[in-house]
Amino acid sequence: MTKFIFEEAMILFNRGKKIQAAQLFQDCLDKNPTDKVAKIYLERCQISNS
Numbered sequence: 760m761t762k763f764i765f766e767e768a769m770i771l772f773n774r775g776k777k778i779q780a781a782q783l784f785q786d787c788l789d790k791n792p793t794d795k796v797a798k799i800y801l802e803r804c805q806i807s808n809s
Contacts, residue, residue, distance in 0.1 A: 764790075765797060780804050
């Protein structure tokens, strides 16, 4: 269900676009709150931007 969103988020993350990636990782978590990998990457985005 969130595979496409997650893949797009990973592309952005790997390109250094952490703010945009974080939004998509959050979308994944909104749709699937138990997605541990999306949560980890969202945290990485937030750490990178602080």
